[in-house]
Amino acid sequence: MTDLVLSDLTRSYGAINAIDNINITVGAGEFLTLLGPSGCGKSTTLAAIAGLDQPTHGRINFAGRTLFDAAAGIALPPEARGFGVVFQSYALWPHMTVEDNVCLSLKLRKVAAPERNRRVGEALELVGLTAYAKRYPGELSGGQQQRVALARAVVFRPALLLLDEPLSNLDAQLRQEARVWLKSIQRELGLTAIYVTHDQEEALSMSDRIVVMRGGHIIQMGTPQDIYERPVHPFSASFIGSANLIAGGSVSEVSEQEAVITFGDGQAIRGVAPLPLQSGSPALVAVRPQNIRLAEVPDANRLLVRFGPANYLGDRFEQEAFLGECRLRLQAIRPAPEGQGNIWIDRANALIFPPDERAKDKT
Ligand SMILES: Nc1ncnc2c1ncn2[C@@H]1O[C@H](COP(=O)(O)OP(=O)(O)OP(=O)(O)O)[C@@H](O)[C@H]1O
Ligand SMILES: [Mg+2]
Missing domain, CATH: 3.40.50.300 (P-loop containing nucleotide triphosphate hydrolases)
Known part of the structure; x- marks a missing residue:
């Protein structure tokens, strides 16, 4: 009613x-x-x-x-x-x-x-x-x-x-x-x-x-x-669940509900696409800190990053890492050594969106 x-x-x-x-x-x-x-x-x-x-x-x-x-x-x-x-x-x-x-x-x-x-x-x-x-x-x-x-x-x-x-x-x-x-x-x-x-x-x-x-x-x-x-907008993903938004890539492959985003340095992420995307157009990836893995890193969706310092949160560490210029926050039981290393993102946990036109707005 x-x-x-x-x-x-x-x-x-x-x-x-x-x-x-x-x-x-x-x-x-x-x-x-x-x-x-x-x-x-x-x-x-x-x-x-x-x-x-x-x-x-x-x-x-x-x-x-x-x-x-x-x-x-x-x-x-x-x-x-x-x-x-x-x-x-x-x-x-x-x-x-x-x-x-x-x-x-x-x-x-x-x-x-x-x-x-x-x-x-x-x-x-x-x-x-x-x-x-x-x-x-x-x-x-x-x-x-x-x-x-x-x-x-x-x-x-x-x-x-x-x-x-x-x-x-x-x-x-x-x-x-x-x-x-x-x-x-x-x-x-x-x-x-x-x-x-x-x-x-x-x-x-x-x-x-x-x-x-x-x-x-x-x-x-x-x-x-x-x-x-199932956030349908990068803002939902970042506001609820504090997802990292990784911008600066473009769509290199797209099929029904799945896409690949490739960055300037040639690294790529395959993920889920909740909204329609066009091949060749700019895109961003939303991924939550707890869904970035450091251990047992397989080939697909493996990314080379530069790890920064880690903060102790009691039951886990929060660490920052840089993918090119883009700063990521990740959470891990054991942090990675500072400097170059690999992270892995399960494709089900990588959401690929068109760019957020109003991302620069404060509200
Ligand atoms: N009397 C007013 N005159 C001018 N602008 C106003 C007035 N009241 C609200 N606003 C503007 O309207 C917008 C929405 O305000 P609102 O109070 O609804 O926000 P809110 O979502 O409740 O925020 P908060 O979480 O800070 O309480 C804000 O940009 C605010 O500055
Ligand atoms: Mg209010």
Whole structure:
């Protein structure tokens, strides 16, 4: 069942489009994540859905209702949309206790007192803060405050939950716990959720689908497995999974879904081609650091490189290597000696793409 539809959404600031013709359809009960680097338009998209900002063009529909239509001059205010919203700053009322903060939205909705108390109790239990009900925000840790903000956003069982980097201020361990817990709340209450992050691990572990954004555009949309295992754009491969992008080669051989890219020094890499390529045209290879091998180097896809220094990461080393001018990062249990040596890339792990026209853009 379709819940939320964003059609041709554009938000301009002068000559700059913070988002540029965005189209996304979200299913009921789906957990959809907007993922991308700083400034790519994630918050702008979320604010447009919440009604906190008005796009320049486009339409937003939710459960068959028009929330926004630039051409028709329709823009429902945030309170008429009634979504649960959590932004990066928790914005709790400092003079109200935890339970009063959580209860406020129910009072505003004129929910009767017994029902209110029941629901607040339930929400605080859900976020593990029952014992903190009478405390004030100033008496809580950052992580606890963030949980209060979430309890407040879910207590009135919004049809749509909008979360803008809600776990950003938690330390690594708490963040991991909060991910599991937030996901279970969303499932338990059957909420449709739109989640914003620039943390790839968070996106991969929590989402039903991920929208990869750059410079106000959608680069790829799909399940976490789609995005990680079958990137359709070099940006997806480098942003999710930190793939090396080896540029400067051209296509010397191409068949269905496979190609060979040859570099200026005559070295070649055979790999998978997710997009159509033309023989003789420029291309690049995307390969993840953990897929570059140092041991048992066979003939095919063997490359001569110059190894640089290695950094110890605990369970492995990270080392740099230069293929001509191109700097690669690789990971290995035992690093190679500095200087000349060989690496090997399995052809299934080498993705050959047309050049990324917008690679020099910051976002
Ligand atoms: N009020 C504004 N005036 C001008 N430009 C703006 C305004 N708000 C946002 N922008 C621009 O729109 C673009 C998208 O901003 P947005 O806040 O959506 O990014 P984001 O993806 O949420 O980034 P971050 O991860 O840093 O929060 C940025 O280039 C930003 O500078
Ligand atoms: Mg933002």
